Amino acid sequence: MRTATADKKRIGRKGIPKELIYEMRYGKPIYYRDYDKVLSGEKTLEEIVGSSKLQWWIIDMIVRFLHQILDYKKYVVAYNEAGFQWASRTWRNLDVAIFEREKILKEGVNERYAKTPPEVVIEIDTKADLRKYGDFMNYAREKTQDLLDAGVKRVIWYTTFDKKVMVAERGERWFITSWDEEVEIIDGISFNLGAKLKEEGIG
Structure with a gap:
């Protein structure tokens, strides 16, 4: 036995x-x-x-917002755990990523992970095992720094457990604020997650 x-x-x-x-x-x-x-x-x-209902609802809201307002001649939006690989045996999953369309087309659209750094990455919580990190913020800081070092210009991280948003940009001060605040995504386009959730009858 x-x-x-x-x-x-x-x-x-x-x-x-x-x-x-x-x-x-x-x-x-x-x-x-x-x-x-x-x-x-x-x-x-x-x-x-799998994602929780709140997680996938937030992702859907962000993607819908970007579809309505983003210049799709200039950018393309990837979501659904888009893979980004910038070094050997190194890759991260991205909830929402905004790429420059020309750069991705130049790289080639195929079955491999993107090697071109996104302009912006938006994350909602994480599905990662955090035990070796001690807590969520240690993991989030590591992933954020990796992405910035790899060429991503801005990382925006929403956390559902405390309704906060962390914004990190290369060469700029990182900050954490309430997700009820306006946060610039790209090209002067701002998004207020708390307000959008209330519009949809959530939160």
Whole structure:
């Protein structure tokens, strides 16, 4: 009869399936939150990779807003965990990313992750396992700095647990404020998440 300890050893020998890797940072995997519960059979893969209703609603609102106001001759919007790879064995998932259209077309539209840095990245919470980071902010700071170092001009991070927004821009002061404040996204276009949620009868 196989014991739980034996199962853990078996999993350790075989390694963790790549489907449970959320992001990769210089060869070191960042796993999905609760990946170990999938290994133990407590949860399914679908349960840990899915977004909450609030998360996907916010993403949908932001994308709809950008579709209405953005110059699509100049930009293109990627979402649904768009992959961005800027170094060997290094990639991050992006909730919403605004790319310069010409640069992406020059790179080529194919089945690979984008190597061209987005102009702007917008994140809502995270699906990453945070235990090795201690808390969300340590992870968010690391990912934000990685993106800025890779050439992203602005990173905007909304957090649903405290209704805040963090804005980081290369060469500028990072700041955190209420998500009820106007935040510039790109080219003078501002977005007020709190106001938009109230318009839709949420929050």
